[in-house]
Amino acid sequence: MVLLAHCIGALYGLLSIIFGAFGAHALKKSFTAEQLAGFETGVKYQMYHALVLLILGFNLNLETSIERYMVYCFIIGTFLFSFSIYGLTLGASKGKKTKFLGPVTPIGGLFLTAGWALLLYSFIQNIV
DSSP, X not given: OHHHHHHHHHHHHHHHHHHHXXXXXXXXXXXXXXXXXXXXXXXXHHHHHXXXXXXXXXXXXXOSHHHHXXXXXXXXXXXXXXXXXXXXXXXXXXXXXXXXGTTHHHHHHHHHHHXXXXXXXXXXXXXX
């Protein structure tokens, strides 16, 4: 499980750098300011959660079910949240309707929220 957190965290970090550079250079010409801001939100959240996965992998054993669920929530949530934003903004810039991705973003956000809630719960559980 630690290896999964490290590999996905490194992959998400790598992709967020590539996508961020792509957005800053290639997409500036074809995106509106609002679309670019949305794309950048996806990149930021992807990088934040790449770092979270790496930190969790280095600091926790990830052996308990709560720790495993937490990692899965961050992996799935980041994928659904950030990649749906990429799809929505790219589609909008090309004039294509990608409405089916609209509900995916908040589902990803719910997974991310659940991951953070599980992290908080694991800290409180260790205090009590």
